[in-house]
Amino acid sequence: MFTPHAELDALLADFVRSARDILGGSYVGAYLQGSFALGAGDRHSDCDFVIATTTQPAGAAEAGLRALHDEIPTRAGSWAGELEGSYADVTSLRTVAGLGVPWLYCDHGHRVLIRDTHCNTPHTRWILRNRGITLDGPPVASLVDEVPPEALRAEMRAALPTVLTDVARWAPADVAWTQRYIVTTCCRILYTLHTAQVASKRAALEWALDALHPDWRPLLTQVAGDRELGWDPAQRPRPGSMALTRRFAAYARAWAV
Template structure:
């Protein structure tokens, strides 16, 4: 699909800036996340990128990257343009062997840091659903993939990180009732459950549509609410005037989906 205007302007600004200061450095620019599934919701979606460098960056190249990202941040502060830079051969290896990489998080450039998107989900999204902005289209021979590792990573993510989030929601009911918590938690845990149950990647909205049928009918109001928040669909909220009830449903759904996902055997092939 054509890039949404908000995405096109950020990628164009970045590439123009880096090409001006360090020609040839960025050989490839790829997008992943919901864009790879044909979804982008202004005000809710970020731009997740992976930039392939033609050579290992020296101090001058790192300074050029920092300036290019600063240009994006100044001209287009939203949506966030977050991601990392690596060499093409890095994509052919498991993400856990990547060194700390030049990256941007919340628009802030770091010359070498661990980055949360350096994980099996990103590698598999690039191989199967990546959006090419510059460079040759990535194929499964270019990017390391391993379905067993993807499932194991997703299972561990539910059992550790998301289990902690579920407890935090229970401990902080006021935060659980916010728009951000409802959309992020309900769709986030549904996305991981979908992968473990089906073996397939999906977007956040795709995960919500999956959850409407995968879980008991009692959960449909909170899943519909999460989709409403993310997609700004204009559908009236089931929870108007009842933020406490929305917070309780968000908390209980998150805990339920985490438990259900952890109960799935990550070693089973789909």
């Protein structure tokens, strides 16, 4: 068992088998990162994967992967649209010199692969190296070097000032999920700045309840409690919660200085 969900495990086993067949001799191994690797994956989580290859997929292999990812979201079951991840060549995967190299990437719920840096950042690399789950292939730590603490902290320092504007580019402000996401993201950033490690959303909120000023406990408790509501585009933020969330983002910026 790779996850607590038998249906997801069956999907992953079939997915890895298909990707291995398509990639042939360039296939190295398949791994989980993200929420499931951090031990916090639940029914609201994406399932984040990285498939390691000797070289970036091209030609017939790339075409085969594109066909596979076009087909998977059409399958029955709640997890078919939740796979998200990249195909990482082992050269750029290994060292910090390869951070930011675009990989062939599938966003969850999407059917078209793009080349993107989404999975090739210090925090995703940290999860993979330290918490990654091996689905198939050699141990993931044999493929990924340690991420220097300052690389993680630098990424978080750069992200914190623009959390609100970055989220506004893709998440509607009048949806309750967005309010929770902003608060949780700020907590995860502060946790990494403090520890040079990466925590799940739930763990970051628990840390923040103890580490941050007590005035923020009602907001943090609300966000933690409402997580089970998941994504509902018709659900509006609690009255006053978005304004409070903006103030919390400003507090987080000041706390991090």
